[in-house]
Amino acid sequence: MKQRPLSTLMSASILALSLAGLAPATVLAATPSAATTTPEPAPAPLADLVKSVNIPYEAFTLPNGLRVLVHTDRKAPVVALSVWYAVGSKNEPKGKTGFAHLFEHLMFNGSEHNKGDFFAPLQNAGATDYNGTTWFDRTNYFETVPTAALDRFLMLESDRMGYLLGAVTQETLDNQRSVVQNEKRQGDNEPFGIVQYEQLENLYPVGHPYHHSTIGSMADLDGASLADVKAWFTDHYGPNNAILVLAGDIDLATAKAKVTKWFGAIPAGPKVQPVAVPVPTLPAPVTKTIKDQIATPRVYRMWAVPGLDNPDYLPLQIGAAILGGLSSSRLNDSLVRDQQLAVAAGAEADIFAQGGQFIVQADVKPGQDVAKVGAALDAQIARLIEQGPTADELARAATVTASDEIRKLETTGGFSGKAPTLAEGLLYNGDAGHYRTELAAMAALTPQDVQAALKKWLSRPVFALTVEPGTRTAGGEARGGFAVDPANTGTGGSAHPAYWHKPGAAPVSAPVPAAPVPAPTQTGPDRSELPPIGTLTALKLPQVERATLSNGIRVIFARRAAVPVVSVQIAFDAGFAADPRSALGTQAMLLKMMDEGTTSLDSVAFARARERLGASITNAALPDSTAFQLDAMVPNLPGSLALLSDYIRKPALKDADLERVRAQQLAAIDAELRDPSAMATRVLYPALYGDKHPYGTPPTGTGDPAVVKRLTRADLATFHDAWLRPSKATIFVVGDTTLAALKPLLERSFGTWAEPASPAPVKSLAAAIPAPRPRILLIDRPASPQSMIMAGEVLDATGRDDLVPLRSANEVLGGSFLSRLNMDLREAKGWSYGVGSAVSERVGRVIYRVVAPVQTDQTGPSIAALRTDLAAFLKDKGVAPDELAWATQGAARELPGAFETSAAVLGGLVKNAQFQRPDDYYTRLAIRYPTLTAADLDKAARAAIDPAKLTWVVVGDAAKVKPQLETLGLPVEVTTVTGK
Known part of the structure; x- marks a missing residue:
C-alpha cells in the first residue's frame, strides 16, 4: 500500500530511460x-485536443450520504471501483500524526465478514490496479475487477466501510504499525529521503495541517492505542464522508441496485469538521544546508502556494512547467545546456486541495560552485517573473499537460484513470467534471495570467535549501510529527497550534470524543459468505x-x-x-x-x-x-x-x-x-x-x-x-x-531508410557462467535505517523456455503480496514494508532474485527467515490449494483487466515477438492457467531454484549489520561498489 499523491493535472509519466551498447561499424x-x-x-490547436477529453458520468446519492458516480466504458469486461474518503493527514490532531495512513493499512487486513487479508479475494478474483493511498487531503482504495466479480467487491468495500472495527485487533495494529514504520524507514533511507521533512517543516508553521508528513512520526505511531485507531475510524469513515466511483462495464441502473444493496444499510457517521488551510508566508527568507548520501549537491528554492481551492494553482502549475518541467524549459536551457552549471534542473507546483509547494531545484555539476548555481537559479526565476512567458512557451506547456491528461484517461481506474479523475474533481472542487473546466481554463490562459500568479506567490520570502554530500547527522526517525522545534525550522510560529479550524470546531488540543457507531438503520444483505463470482468473459485481444x-x-x-x-x-x-x-x-x-x-x-x-x-x-x-x-x-x-x-x-x-x-x-x-x-x-x-x-x-x-x-x-x-x-x-x-x-x-x-553496407553485428549469449559461490557480499552504507537485502542465482533456463509453471510457483513463493516471503517478513514479523522475488525476463539465461529491504536490527534474522521459507517451500511445504487458486485461476481472471490499455497491448506484442511466442499466446494462457496443478508448480520450482546456491548482497550499516550476518553460517565478504 503506497503513500502517494494523485496529481490533478499531470500523471505525466514521460518515460525517463537510458542505458548501453557498442560494436564495430562505419561512421x-x-x-x-x-x-x-x-x-x-x-500541430492541432490546443482547444481541439481539450475538446476530445470527456468522461460521461451519472450520479446519485444514497440516503446515508454516500455519493456515487457511474461511468460506462465497455471496452473490456472489467469495472474499476474507487472509494475516496475525505480524510487525510491534515485532519490529524496533535499526537495522532500518521493515523490516516496507518488506518489505510489496517483497512487491508480484513473486516467483520471477511476475516483475513483483503488481498486474498482480490487475487482470487483476478483484480488488477488495486492499492490504497493516503495523502494530506484524502485516503482512497481502488481495484479493477472482472465484471462478474463486482458484487463480491462491492460487498468487501462496504464491509470495511461499515463493519470493520470488529476485525481490528491489537495484533493487527501492532503488525501494521511495524509495517508503516518500515515504510517510513525505507523512504527515509533513499537519497534525498529527508528533504520532504525540511520542506514541510520550514514552509508551514507548527500546528499547520500541512506541517507534518503523511507518514507521521515514530513516536505518534508507537503511541497509537487500539482505542485511538477505532475512534479515528468512527469519526472519519462514514459513507457521508466518502465518494464511490464505478467506471467500466457497468450502467446506472445496475450500479444503483448493487450499491444500494451493499451500502444502503450503513449508517451515516459523524460530520467531519471542515479544515481551513491558509497559505502561510515566511516572515523572512530562510536558508538551510543539510547533508545526505548523495552524488552532487542539490539546490532548492521553495514557497508555499495555494491549492485547488484557488484559481492561481493552474497558472502556477503551467508556470512551473515553463520554468523547469519541459524538456526545453528555461532552467534546462540555461543552467544545464548553456551555462553548464548543473547536470539537471527542474520545477514543479505540487498542488494539494488547500495548498501546495512551488519547488525549484538544480543538481550542481561536479566542480561548479554551489552559490553560483543558486544565483543562476534565482536569476531564471526572477527573469520569468519580470518578463512572463512567451506565447509559444505557454502553448507548449499547456499542450504537453493536456496530452498527458488524455493519455492517462484510457485506464478506467488505478492511480490516475477515469474513476480517480472523477472522484478527485468531486472531492476537491465539488464537481466531478472539474477536469474539463480545468482543461478549458488551461487552454484560455494568457502569458499575463501566468506572470501575475508567479509574481504574486514567488515574490514572497523563499526557503532556500541546499543538500550537500556527506553522512547525515540525523535521519527521519525523529521527524514527521506535529511539532518541530522552531529553532530547527526557521519559521517560528507555534503560537497558533489550532488556528486553522473553523470557528466553533474543537481545537486540536481537545479533540471531539469518538461517537459510538450507530446501529444500522435497515436490514442489510446476507454477509455470511462472499458473493460468488459469476460467469467470466473470455479474454479478447484486438486482432x-x-x-x-x-x-x-x-x-x-x-x-x-x-x-x-x-x-x-x-x-x-x-x-x-x-x-x-x-x-x-x-x-x-x-x-x-x-x-x-x-x-x-x-x-x-x-x-x-x-x-x-x-x-x-x-x-x-x-x-x-x-x-x-x-x-x-x-x-x-x-x-x-x-x-x-x-x-x-x-x-x-x-x-x-x-x-x-x-x-x-x-x-x-x-x-x-x-x-x-x-x-x-x-x-x-x-x-x-x-x-x-x-x-x-x-x-x-x-x-x-x-x-x-x-x-x-x-x-x-x-x-x-x-x-x-x-x-x-x-x-x-x-x-x-x-x-x-x-x-x-x-x-x-x-x-526509405537504407541498410548500411557493413555487416550487421551479432550478439552472443554463449559466454560461460561461473559456478555459484554462496556467500554474503556486504556493502557498508553508514547511518542507514534499513538494510537492502538482495539475493540471486542463475537458472538453467532461458527466457524463451516455457516458464509459466515456474513463474506461477514464484507467485506463491515471492511474486505477490500474498506470497510466503512477504507474508512472513512483512505481515507476520513486521520487519519490512515489502519483500518479493521474481524470475527475470531475458532472452538468454534468466535469474531468480529476492529483494528484501528490512530494518537494520533485523538484517541477520531476515536472511535466516528467508532461507527457512525458501527451503520449506522447495522441500515439503509446496503450493497449498488456496495458493494454487489465486496463482492460476486468479491469474487467468486477471488477464482482461491486465490488457485494458493500449500500453499493455503494446507490451504484449513486444514480448511475444521477443520471446518468439504466437499471437494468441495470452488467450492460450488464459485457458492454460486453470489446468496447472500444485504438483506442476512444485516440480517447476524444485527443479529450477536451489536456495543453497544463492549469492546474497546486503547494503547497510556494516557496524550494526556485520555481527548479525556472521551468525548465519555463510562467508561474509565486505566489498565496495564500483562503476564496472
Whole structure:
C-alpha cells in the first residue's frame, strides 16, 4: 500500500530511460538521410485536443450520504471501483500524526465478514490496479475487477466501510504499525529521503495541517492505542464522508441496485469538521544546508502556494512547467545546456486541495560552485517573473499537460484513470467534471495570467535549501510529527497550534470524543459468505495485423480506439547484451546524446517541436533490445512520426554536447553508487553472471565511469550505425488508427531508410557462467535505517523456455503480496514494508532474485527467515490449494483487466515477438492457467531454484549489520561498489 499523491493535472509519466551498447561499424555520416522534405501538418490547436477529453458520468446519492458516480466504458469486461474518503493527514490532531495512513493499512487486513487479508479475494478474483493511498487531503482504495466479480467487491468495500472495527485487533495494529514504520524507514533511507521533512517543516508553521508528513512520526505511531485507531475510524469513515466511483462495464441502473444493496444499510457517521488551510508566508527568507548520501549537491528554492481551492494553482502549475518541467524549459536551457552549471534542473507546483509547494531545484555539476548555481537559479526565476512567458512557451506547456491528461484517461481506474479523475474533481472542487473546466481554463490562459500568479506567490520570502554530500547527522526517525522545534525550522510560529479550524470546531488540543457507531438503520444483505463470482468473459485481444515496409522493416499492429492516441515502439535487436565488456556505458551515452537533437534540429528545437505536438518520445536500453517509443495524439501522428524518424535516423551527436552529457552520465553513475537498490544490483549481477557474460553488468546500463570518461563521438556513431539499422528493427503500433492509414506514414518515415553496407553485428549469449559461490557480499552504507537485502542465482533456463509453471510457483513463493516471503517478513514479523522475488525476463539465461529491504536490527534474522521459507517451500511445504487458486485461476481472471490499455497491448506484442511466442499466446494462457496443478508448480520450482546456491548482497550499516550476518553460517565478504 503506497503513500502517494494523485496529481490533478499531470500523471505525466514521460518515460525517463537510458542505458548501453557498442560494436564495430562505419561512421554515422554514412547513414542515408530521410527521403522526404515534405512539410508536416501543423500541430492541432490546443482547444481541439481539450475538446476530445470527456468522461460521461451519472450520479446519485444514497440516503446515508454516500455519493456515487457511474461511468460506462465497455471496452473490456472489467469495472474499476474507487472509494475516496475525505480524510487525510491534515485532519490529524496533535499526537495522532500518521493515523490516516496507518488506518489505510489496517483497512487491508480484513473486516467483520471477511476475516483475513483483503488481498486474498482480490487475487482470487483476478483484480488488477488495486492499492490504497493516503495523502494530506484524502485516503482512497481502488481495484479493477472482472465484471462478474463486482458484487463480491462491492460487498468487501462496504464491509470495511461499515463493519470493520470488529476485525481490528491489537495484533493487527501492532503488525501494521511495524509495517508503516518500515515504510517510513525505507523512504527515509533513499537519497534525498529527508528533504520532504525540511520542506514541510520550514514552509508551514507548527500546528499547520500541512506541517507534518503523511507518514507521521515514530513516536505518534508507537503511541497509537487500539482505542485511538477505532475512534479515528468512527469519526472519519462514514459513507457521508466518502465518494464511490464505478467506471467500466457497468450502467446506472445496475450500479444503483448493487450499491444500494451493499451500502444502503450503513449508517451515516459523524460530520467531519471542515479544515481551513491558509497559505502561510515566511516572515523572512530562510536558508538551510543539510547533508545526505548523495552524488552532487542539490539546490532548492521553495514557497508555499495555494491549492485547488484557488484559481492561481493552474497558472502556477503551467508556470512551473515553463520554468523547469519541459524538456526545453528555461532552467534546462540555461543552467544545464548553456551555462553548464548543473547536470539537471527542474520545477514543479505540487498542488494539494488547500495548498501546495512551488519547488525549484538544480543538481550542481561536479566542480561548479554551489552559490553560483543558486544565483543562476534565482536569476531564471526572477527573469520569468519580470518578463512572463512567451506565447509559444505557454502553448507548449499547456499542450504537453493536456496530452498527458488524455493519455492517462484510457485506464478506467488505478492511480490516475477515469474513476480517480472523477472522484478527485468531486472531492476537491465539488464537481466531478472539474477536469474539463480545468482543461478549458488551461487552454484560455494568457502569458499575463501566468506572470501575475508567479509574481504574486514567488515574490514572497523563499526557503532556500541546499543538500550537500556527506553522512547525515540525523535521519527521519525523529521527524514527521506535529511539532518541530522552531529553532530547527526557521519559521517560528507555534503560537497558533489550532488556528486553522473553523470557528466553533474543537481545537486540536481537545479533540471531539469518538461517537459510538450507530446501529444500522435497515436490514442489510446476507454477509455470511462472499458473493460468488459469476460467469467470466473470455479474454479478447484486438486482432494482430502485419505489414512489411519496402526496406524490410516488420510492422506489427493492433487497433485500440478508446482514446485518440497512438503508441509506437521501434525495437532494435541490441540492448545491454550488445554492450562490449571493454566499453560498458557506450549505449547509455549514445541514448543520452540522441536527446540532444538531430542534424536538422538542435536539442532545444527538437524539444520544442515535440512539445508543440504533445508527443512523448523516449528511449530505453533493455537487456536484449534497444527501444524507442512515441506516444502521439492522433491528429498529430504524421508530424510526430516524422520527428521520431529524425530522432532515430539522424542524431546530431555534436562534440559541443558531448562533455555536458558525459558529466550527466558520470553524475548518474555516482548517484547509483549511493542508492541502496542500485548499489545492490551493481554488485549482484556481475557476481552472478561473471565478468565475461553480456548479462554480467549492472542492469541500469550506465556503465563504467572510466569508459564514459574516454568515449568519443566516433565511438557513439559507430555503435549507432552498427546496431540501429533496418535489419535489426521491428515497429510495434497500438492505437486509434488503422494499418491502412498507418503504413504510408511509416513508409514515409522509415521505409526509405537504407541498410548500411557493413555487416550487421551479432550478439552472443554463449559466454560461460561461473559456478555459484554462496556467500554474503556486504556493502557498508553508514547511518542507514534499513538494510537492502538482495539475493540471486542463475537458472538453467532461458527466457524463451516455457516458464509459466515456474513463474506461477514464484507467485506463491515471492511474486505477490500474498506470497510466503512477504507474508512472513512483512505481515507476520513486521520487519519490512515489502519483500518479493521474481524470475527475470531475458532472452538468454534468466535469474531468480529476492529483494528484501528490512530494518537494520533485523538484517541477520531476515536472511535466516528467508532461507527457512525458501527451503520449506522447495522441500515439503509446496503450493497449498488456496495458493494454487489465486496463482492460476486468479491469474487467468486477471488477464482482461491486465490488457485494458493500449500500453499493455503494446507490451504484449513486444514480448511475444521477443520471446518468439504466437499471437494468441495470452488467450492460450488464459485457458492454460486453470489446468496447472500444485504438483506442476512444485516440480517447476524444485527443479529450477536451489536456495543453497544463492549469492546474497546486503547494503547497510556494516557496524550494526556485520555481527548479525556472521551468525548465519555463510562467508561474509565486505566489498565496495564500483562503476564496472
